[in-house]
Amino acid sequence: MDVWTYDPKEARQFAVEVMERSNQNIFACYQCRRCASGCTVGEEIGFTPDRLIRMVITGNRKAALENALVWQCVSCYTCGTRCPNDIQAGRVTETLKKMSREDNLVPMSPTIAYFHDSFVTGCTRWGRVNEIQFMGAYEMKHMAKNLVSLNFKAVWKEVRQQTLLMGAMLKQRRLHLKLQTAKGRNEVRSFYKLAMEKKKKGRPPTLPR
Ligand code: SF4
Ligand code: SF4
Known part of the structure; x- marks a missing residue:
């Protein structure tokens, strides 16, 4: 099992890269979980957009790039319509999917x-x-x-x-x-x-x- 340790510098770099590439201000997320309650696939895969955003902000790159939500998100944008901070988590999942392909990781699906x-x-x-x-x-x-x-x-x-x-x-x-x-x-x-x-x-x- 991979052990992940928090590194503030690496975490910031990763989060900023995701923020810039997805054009979503993920730093504005205050974990209200409104996106989670509306996610179309969240219940099925047992993982929700709020948790993915937290994962990115804390710099857990490997877990974020290999996350089931990244591969199963159907880009319905329900999360974005519910977010009080206008964060479109569907854009974040799309960005992570691209980064995962660029890193030549084995796709989850x-x-x-x-x-x-x-x-x-x-x-x-x-x-x-x-x-x-x-x-x-x-x-x-x-x-x-x-x-x-x-x-x-x-x-x-x-x-x-x-x-x-x-x-x-x-x-x-x-x-x-x-x-x-x-x-x-x-x-x-x-x-x-x-x-x-x-x-x-x-x-x-x-x-x-
Ligand atoms: S709805 Fe927006 S602010 Fe709330 S947890 Fe989801 S992404 Fe974060
Ligand atoms: S866009 Fe993706 S993350 Fe957002 S609600 Fe739809 S399936 Fe869930």
Whole structure:
């Protein structure tokens, strides 16, 4: 079991990085737990946004990046609508998810990680999500894992499920087969490139007063 010890300097650095990247003033959190009572997944996973924010502020980086809420948050933003300090914990979970991917940590839920990566790749290339391209990328990652572990039963189950889903979506006209691109895709690409360059340079966090 990993033992975590509080280090004020490290804690501040981590919390400031999360605050800046998520654009949420987590230092304003006074643990009223209003977000906790409305969290859609809190009860199921046994962990709530108030506790995650506390974890970040106290600098428990490993536990925060490997937290179930980070991977199971459905970005419903209910927590944010209840917070008296306008803190959107959904943005915090999204930031922690990105940081966890950057640190190459094993995702708590591989399928959510495949979903996340396929979404980001599609958006940076086409400027928007294309259902067919997105589903293809996601399924390839998903199936590759099962093929490598020779789990043919899981592959067959996934193919069957997805074919049925695809048929139902086509019937409802909720699936577009044509590759669609956004007008501003070059802008999206340059934003992404800029963000990646900034990250490589290791922009020092600005400490709040
Ligand atoms: S509702 Fe806002 S202030 Fe209250 S615990 Fe949640 S994040 Fe903190
Ligand atoms: S956005 Fe995430 S953390 Fe906030 S209430 Fe919804 S599921 Fe919970």
